[in-house]
Amino acid sequence: MSPAILEFDRVQRWFGPHRVLQGLSFRVQPGQVYALLGRNGTGKTTALRILLGFLAPHAGVARVFGRDSTQLLPEHRARIGYVGEDHRLYPTMTVDGAVAFEAGTRPSFRRAFVERALQRCGLRGPHRIPRLSRGQRAQLSLVLAVASNPQLLVCDDPALGLDAVMRREFLDALIDLLADTGVSVLLSSHFLGDVERIADRIGILHEGTLLVDALLDDIKHRVLRCEWSPRNGAVPPSGPEVLRAAARRRGHQLTLLDASPGLLADLRSTGDLSEPAAPTLEDLFLDLTGPERPGLLSEPFDALLGEGPR
Amino acid sequence: MRALLQKDRPWRLGFLVAGAFAMAAAIGERSFVNVFLLPSGQYEALYFVAWIGGLLLGAVAACYDELLGTREFLQQRPVPRAQLATARLLGCAIVLLGWLLLAPVLAWCGFALFDVDFRIGPWRGLPGLWGTGLVSVSAAAIGCFAGAMPAPWWVRLGTAGAVFIGSFLAIDGLTFGPDRLTDAVGFVGAHVAVAAVLFWAAHVAMQVDADADRPWPHRLRLVVAGPATLGLALVGLMVFAEAEGDAVLRLHRVYPHPVLHDGRVLLVADRPEPGQPRRVVDAVHEPVGQEFTGDELWLPRDLPRFGSAFRGFERPRWSSGSQFSWFGSFEARGITGQILLGDDGEVWWSRVGRHGMQRTGRGEGHERFAPRSSMRRLDCGKSTGVVVHDADTGALWRFDAERACFVPAPLPGGDRFVRFTTGGDRRLTVLDAALRARSEDTNQLDLVEGEHTLHALVDGVWQPVAPVSALLQQTWPRSELLDADPLAPVLEIRTAADGITWRHEFAPHTIWERVHAGAALLWSLWRAPIVQVAAHTAGGAAPEQAWFVDPLVSAGRRTWLVLTGVGLAVLLAWRVRRRLRALGAPVAALRFWIGAVLLLGPTAAIASLVFERPRAYARRALAEPFAAPRILTPVTEEEVA
Numbered sequence: 001m002s003p004a005i006l007e008f009d010r011v012q013r014w015f016g017p018h019r020v021l022q023g024l025s026f027r028v029q030p031g032q033v034y035a036l037l038g039r040n041g042t043g044k045t046t047a048l049r050i051l052l053g054f055l056a057p058h059a060g061v062a063r064v065f066g067r068d069s070t071q072l073l074p075e076h077r078a079r080i081g082y083v084g085e086d087h088r089l090y091p092t093m094t095v096d097g098a099v100a101f102e103a104g105t106r107p108s109f110r111r112a113f114v115e116r117a118l119q120r121c122g123l124r125g126p127h128r129i130p131r132l133s134r135g136q137r138a139q140l141s142l143v144l145a146v147a148s149n150p151q152l153l154v155c156d157d158p159a160l161g162l163d164a165v166m167r168r169e170f171l172d173a174l175i176d177l178l179a180d181t182g183v184s185v186l187l188s189s190h191f192l193g194d195v196e197r198i199a200d201r202i203g204i205l206h207e208g209t210l211l212v213d214a215l216l217d218d219i220k221h222r223v224l225r226c227e228w229s230p231r232n233g234a235v236p237p238s239g240p241e242v243l244r245a246a247a248r249r250r251g252h253q254l255t256l257l258d259a260s261p262g263l264l265a266d267l268r269s270t271g272d273l274s275e276p277a278a279p280t281l282e283d284l285f286l287d288l289t290g291p292e293r294p295g296l297l298s299e300p301f302d303a304l305l306g307e308g309p310r
Numbered sequence: 311m312r313a314l315l316q317k318d319r320p321w322r323l324g325f326l327v328a329g330a331f332a333m334a335a336a337i338g339e340r341s342f343v344n345v346f347l348l349p350s351g352q353y354e355a356l357y358f359v360a361w362i363g364g365l366l367l368g369a370v371a372a373c374y375d376e377l378l379g380t381r382e383f384l385q386q387r388p389v390p391r392a393q394l395a396t397a398r399l400l401g402c403a404i405v406l407l408g409w410l411l412l413a414p415v416l417a418w419c420g421f422a423l424f425d426v427d428f429r430i431g432p433w434r435g436l437p438g439l440w441g442t443g444l445v446s447v448s449a450a451a452i453g454c455f456a457g458a459m460p461a462p463w464w465v466r467l468g469t470a471g472a473v474f475i476g477s478f479l480a481i482d483g484l485t486f487g488p489d490r491l492t493d494a495v496g497f498v499g500a501h502v503a504v505a506a507v508l509f510w511a512a513h514v515a516m517q518v519d520a521d522a523d524r525p526w527p528h529r530l531r532l533v534v535a536g537p538a539t540l541g542l543a544l545v546g547l548m549v550f551a552e553a554e555g556d557a558v559l560r561l562h563r564v565y566p567h568p569v570l571h572d573g574r575v576l577l578v579a580d581r582p583e584p585g586q587p588r589r590v591v592d593a594v595h596e597p598v599g600q601e602f603t604g605d606e607l608w609l610p611r612d613l614p615r616f617g618s619a620f621r622g623f624e625r626p627r628w629s630s631g632s633q634f635s636w637f638g639s640f641e642a643r644g645i646t647g648q649i650l651l652g653d654d655g656e657v658w659w660s661r662v663g664r665h666g667m668q669r670t671g672r673g674e675g676h677e678r679f680a681p682r683s684s685m686r687r688l689d690c691g692k693s694t695g696v697v698v699h700d701a702d703t704g705a706l707w708r709f710d711a712e713r714a715c716f717v718p719a720p721l722p723g724g725d726r727f728v729r730f731t732t733g734g735d736r737r738l739t740v741l742d743a744a745l746r747a748r749s750e751d752t753n754q755l756d757l758v759e760g761e762h763t764l765h766a767l768v769d770g771v772w773q774p775v776a777p778v779s780a781l782l783q784q785t786w787p788r789s790e791l792l793d794a795d796p797l798a799p800v801l802e803i804r805t806a807a808d809g810i811t812w813r814h815e816f817a818p819h820t821i822w823e824r825v826h827a828g829a830a831l832l833w834s835l836w837r838a839p840i841v842q843v844a845a846h847t848a849g850g851a852a853p854e855q856a857w858f859v860d861p862l863v864s865a866g867r868r869t870w871l872v873l874t875g876v877g878l879a880v881l882l883a884w885r886v887r888r889r890l891r892a893l894g895a896p897v898a899a900l901r902f903w904i905g906a907v908l909l910l911g912p913t914a915a916i917a918s919l920v921f922e923r924p925r926a927y928a929r930r931a932l933a934e935p936f937a938a939p940r941i942l943t944p945v946t947e948e949e950v951a
Contacts, residue, residue, distance in 0.1 A: 014523055014930045023936030027945060054382050054519060059931040078388035088383040092320040104313025105387045201943070209936065214943035223941065243940065257941060288940070 003066050005030050005152050005184040006051060011060035013046055020046045022208035023060065028201075030151075033178070033185040035195040038205035039289055044188040045085065047205070048156045051186070052082060064152065078107050081150035081183075085157040087141040089129050095140060096125035099147075106148040117143040121173065135166030139173055146177045153178075155187045159194060167191060174198065192282040202281070206289045216281070223284055224256045224276035226267075234270035237263065244287040255279065255287045314389070314397035321370050322401045326408045329363045329446075333409055334416035336360075337439060342425035343667055345417065348652035349435035351629030353442045356413075358625075363409070364446035365474065368453025371402045372512060385519075395458075395516035399509055402454060406447050414439050427660070427667045434654070438628045441498055448501040449474065451508035458512040459534055460520035465920060469538040476544030477504050480858075482624065488852055492626035511537055525926040528898045539906055539917040543838050546913035551857035554833035555616040558796045561826035562613045565816050566591050568803060570607040570787070575803060575812035578602045595819040609787050609803050613816070614794040614861065617853035629653035630682075645711040649696050655679035657698070659714070672700075672707055672716050679707075686730040688756045688767040695767050697758070699727055706758070708770065722772050725760035794850065796861050797827050834862045834871060839879045840909045846872045875911070882915040883907040890918070893927040 004027035013021040020043040028034040038044050049055040050062050053072045062069040065076055089098050095118065103109040118124075121139040123132070132140065138158055145153060158174075159167045171194050178185065178198075189195050195202065196216065204212040212219070223243070228236065229251030236245040236252045241263055243255040251271065256263070259276065267273045279287070315322075336355035337345055344350040375381040384394065414436055421428045456470035481504070485496040514533045518526070526535065566577035579591045588602035630653055647661040649670075655678045658667040671677045680702035687696050696709040698716060706727055708719035721727060757775060758765045764775040792813070793800035802813045818827035834842075842863055845851075851859035863872050883904045890900050899922065906914035 010934065010936060012930065012932055014928070016523065016925055017928075019930075019932070022932055023934065025936070029945065049382070052382070052386055054385065056521065056524060058523070074388035074390055076388075077386060080386065082383075082386040084383060086379070088378075088380045090317060090380060091378065093317075097316075101313050101317055102387075104316070105389050107388060203939075210939045212941040213939040214941045218943040219941060 004028055004063075005032075005065065006186060007063045008047065008051070009061050009063070011047070011050060011057045011062055013043070013050060013055070013057050015046075019208050021050075021057070024205070024208070024210060025060075026203050026210060026213050028152075028184055028186055030184055031182045032200045033187065033198050035199035035202045036186065036188040036205060037190075037192065037195065037202055037285060038188075042205045042289075043208050044205055045156055048154055048186070048188060052080070052154060078148065079151040081145035081148060081153040083138075083141045083145045083153070083155040083158045085160050085188075087134070087137040087158070089137060089141065089144075091130045093129050094125065095123050095127045095129070095132075098129060098140065098144065099125075102144045102147065108149055110147050110149060114143055114147045117147075117173075117177070121169075133166070134161050135163075135169060138162060138166070138170050142170065142173055142177065146181075146183075150183060153183050153185045155185065155189075157188050157190060159189060159191050167194065171197060192280075192285055196281050204285060204288055211288050212284075219281075219284065220278045222258050223279060224259050225279040225283060225287075226254050226256070226276040227274040228252050228254050228267055228271050230271040232270075237267065244290075246287075255284070311393065311397055311400075314394065315401060317384075318371075318374065318397065318401040321374055322405055325363070325367050325370070325405045326412075329359075329367065329405065329409050330412035330416060332359050332363060333413035333443060333446075334420060337413060337417035338420045342421040342427045343650060343658065345439070346421070346432045346435045347427060347429075347658060347667060348650050348656065349438050349629070351438050351653065352625055352627050353439060354625045356439065356442050356625070357445060360409075360443045360446035361449040361474075361478070364406070364449030364451075365453040365470070367402060367405055367446070368450035368455070368512075369457040369470070370453075371398050371450070372454045372457030372516065374398070391517040392513070395513045398516065399454070399513060402450055402509075406450055409446055410440055410443050413443060429666075441494060441628060442625055444498060444501050445478070448477065448505040448508070451505040451512065452477070454512040455508040455515070455534070455537065458515040459538075460515060460518045460526070460530070461921075462520075462522070468920070469541065472545050473508070473538060473541030476541035476548075479548055480544050482626075483855065483857060485626075486854065488854070490627060491630065492628060494626075494628060497626050508537060522923070522925055523928070523930075525895065525899065525922070528896070528902070531899060531902055531921070535902075535917065535921045536906075538921070539910065539914050542917050543910040543913040546911075547837060547841065548857050550833050550836045551860070554830050554860070554862070555856060557826050557830035557833060558616045561797065561818065561823060561830065564820070564822045564826065565611075565613070566595055567611055568609040568801075568812065568814065569602070570609055570805065570810075571603075573810070575609065575810060576600075577814065593814065595823065609805075609812075610789040611801065612789050612791065613799050613801070614791060614796045615853035616796055616861065617856045647711070649685070649709060651679065651683065651685040651698060653682065655681045655683050655701075657716070659709070661711075668714070670709075670715050674713070674715055676715060684730065686756055688758070695770055697767065699730070708767070719767075719772065721758065721760050721765055722774065723762070725762050725765070728759045728761055731757050731759045731764070794861070795867055797830060830862065831871060834860055835875050835878055836912050837875065838910045838913070839872075839876045842872050842875050879908050879911045882912060886915050886918050890922060893922065893924055894929065895922060895927060 007027045008024045011021050011024040012019070024043070024047060026034070036044050036047065046055065047062075050057050051064060051069050053069045056070045064072060065079060067073070067076055090101070093101065099111075099114055099118075103111060118140070121136065121143070123136055123140055127136075129137070129140075142155075142158065145155075155174075159170055162170060175198060185198075187195070187199065199216055201215050202212060202219070203210050214222075227248065227250075230236070236242070236254065238245070241256055241259055243257050244253075245255075246253045254267070256276065264273070264276065333356060336359040337353065339355045340350065340353065345353075370377075375384050385391070452470060452474050456466045456473065459466050459469060461469075481497060481500040485493040485500065487493055511533045515530065518530050564580060566579045568575050569578050570576075577591050577593075577595070578588050579595065579597065581588055589597045590600040590602060592598050645661060647659055649657060649659045650667070651657050657670050657676075657679065659670050660667045669676055672679060679698055679700050683698055683701040685696060685698045687694055697719060698707045698709075699705075700707065704727055706719045706721065707716035709715075710717045758767075758772075765772045766775050767773075787803055787805040789801055789803045791799055792802050793815075798815065798817045800813065800815045802811065804811050818824045837860055841858065842860060845859040845864045846866060846869065848859065848864065850861070850865045853861075862868060886903050886907050887900055890903060903914070903918040903922070907918070
């Protein structure tokens with residue numbers, strides 16, 4: 001197997017007494033867009049900071065271009081583009097200044113590309129950075145990150161804080177920029193719809209461990225969702241094929257992985273089974289990372305009122 | 311590098327402009343005469359502006375990207391960390407150089423516009439201005455060093471305070487000479503050394519990311535924790551010395567006082583209670599049943615002084631400054647004005663009502679006096695005159711306002727100048743009667759004491775006042791310290807008139823004397839062992855150096871106290887070693903802190919608590935294997951392709 005662009009190998013990281021990453025392992029292949037998903041505080045940003053060498057792991061190793069991320073050299077960094085979650089740029093600069101600064105600190109810089117991209121985004125040189133909208137700052141960050149022709153683009157929740165229109169524009173820009181470049185992308189995001197549009201492979205991080213590390217297409221084929229209303233007091237099935245069985249007003253909502261024909265036949269024989277269908281990424285995410293204990297939104301509404309299921 | 315410098319331009323420009331103008335304003339607080347013409351050599355406002363500006367500059371240079379939140383945005387680019395650090399320090403250097411060059415120029419321009427005494431030419435003030443402004447460099451290094459530390463804010467602030475107070479007070483204390491002037495070479499050299507070491511340490515620290523969950527690399531421990539611990543140790547030295555000095559002062563207050571009674575010297579203790587009479591005590595300070603009547607003569611009791619390190623953050627004193635004097639001659643056509651004698655012997659004068667200073671000096675050629683000559687206005691009779699004593703030749707020169715120069719004014723009868731003196735001196739009360747005929751206010755009488763006679767300058771002519779022997783008849787009893795140990799001084803008092811020689815060995819005998827002496831010994835124990843050992847083997851030191859050279863152990867005194875202090879350090883080092891081993895610190899860290907505690911004592915032990923946190927050493931690795939993802943797509947050849 002060819003070497004991965006980046007690799008997390010059993011990475012562990014603590015902040016004080018809190019375990020943030022517990023043996024995180026995954027690889028991103030050349031040209032692949034890998035989306036790292038997870039709720040707030042699950043360790044996405046920590047993983048990216050470890051990857052970029054801003055933080056050292058307590059155990060395990062993260063490698064970029066085959067090199068330990070704690071020992072990255074300038075030549076390795078030259079092949080990495082980075083868009084931070086808050087699109088940090090120097091507030092004292094203009095757009096032109098930011099471009100000049102980027103060009104001055106990168107060995108290669110596609111100035112013509114930047115000019116075209118800025119024109120497309122409606123960004124003008126004399127504009128001062130603090131006067132740009134969040135969306136414009138995000139686009140400028142992205143353009144600058146891509147302008148140095150990186151082999152790996154790391155985006156830490158780049159759409160955070162953007163409204164729907166801005167997010168769509170940012171995503172379009174990203175797709176445009178990535179087209180035919182062969183650049184690998186490691187992206188963390190909260191916006192699952194966006195991820196579905198661009199990611200090849202996703203990782204769902206929960207409480208420091210990966211629950212999912214799979215190709216998006218594979219997930220769509222292997223995971224099914226259905227409504228099941230049991231008859232004669234039948235209980236919902238359990239086992240590795242059942243990712244989640246959530247109680248609903250009438251029966252249960254089942255999320256199944258690699259469901260065998262036998263399991264489906266059993267479900268049909270013990271209750272009414274709706275037609276299984278592939279869930280959306282958002283549904284799968286919520287199924288896997290939703291609260292284990294019943295909360296306000298995970299219990300049937302009638303049960304909350306004390307009436308119980310009818 | 312150019313892009314990095316460009317990035318830092320906002321703070322660089324802001325500090326350069328604001329700092330240069332602030333320093334120029336601080337220089338302009340003095341007049342042109344005091345800065346350039348006859349430099350006073352003491353620039354208090356400039357000193358304060360320089361170190362405050364320097365500290366801020368260094369801190370901002372180190373923390374600029376952290377404050378803007380662009381630290382990682384900067385670090386992710388392909389530029390070596392060392393280059394990022396160098397760019398920051400280079401920016402700092404540019405601002406500091408700009409300050410040192412621009413501030414005098416701006417001040418000079420301000421004087422040109424607004425000061426009537428301005429003239430082009432005299433540049434003698436520049437070295438003093440640069441010397442004083444140099445503290446901005448060392449202060450910037452301290453700010454940069456503390457700001458660059460990969461540590462929490464409270465540690466950085468504490469380190470900045472400790473290193474600043476420690477280094478500045480130490481340099482001040484060590485370079486401020488007994489002549490009350492600053493040793494220029496020592497001051498400049500020490501500040502440059504501090505700046506060089508701390509800028510280098512900051513350069514190293516800037517290349518390490520803060521991580522509270524990991525111990526520092528050993529190099530960082532050496533380069534950053536080392537100077538910080540040293541700064542803390544210096545502050546500790548001063549604080550402990552201050553407390554020790556306070557205890558010694560209290561001890562001296564409760565020691566009995568010698569008085570002269572019926573031709574005998576007695577010791578009188580302080581009042582046991584307010585309102586109660588003072589009691590006479592014996593050699594071991596026990597009351598002998600005799601009360602102090604109040605008509606005894608109090609004898610001088612000059613016990614050893616215990617100087618404070620906290621002279622204050624005072625500006626350096628490059629020279630004793632120019633001597634200033636008004637002159638007036640009511641009978642000489644009403645000419646009045648002022649005269650300034652510089653430390654280098656140059657004299658300038660100006661007449662009231664006319665703008666601008668004019669150069670003057672000895673004779674019509676306006677020759678300069680010898681350096682450190684002294685000037686005095688002599689008020690007597692109906693006029694005031696100004697006399698200069700030339701330090702080289704010993705000759706006296708009187709200012710002649712009509713000729714606008716100094717003319718020779720030798721003392722009559724071949725008498726030779728001894729010193730300037732004043733009629734307000736208690737010893738000269740005998741002279742009052744002789745002088746009262748000539749002046750209404752004897753406290754304002756200024757005289758010249760010759761080898762034989764006192765002389766007054768009356769209307770430009772010397773007049774003998776009284777023989778010097780009249781002074782000698784009133785010789786006051788003299789006390790002499792035979793042993794300057796602050797806890798147990800030996801005092802000898804001689805009275806020439808009565809022919810008495812009295813000696814007493816003070817020692818703590820009473821409860822309060824023992825309490826205060828014990829407190830002084832306890833504070834001495836906490837001082838850095840290496841300094842105590844050095845003080846013990848070295849000779850005595852001036853009272854001003856007491857913060858550094860402990861008078862309780864200096865010159866071979868109290869070996870047991872030094873050994874106890876060393877023992878305390880050994881005990882603390884053992885405790886530090888035990889703690890660090892329990893944490894799991896590497897051997898290099900153990901060696902570093904044990905060495906630091908043995909050399910610097912308790913303050914190093916405190917520093918080890920600050921810099922070696924349990925959080926950094928917590929054992930954390932989870933046992934493998936880890937849970938596999940619930941949904942996993944194995945990486946296939948097709949995916950790789």
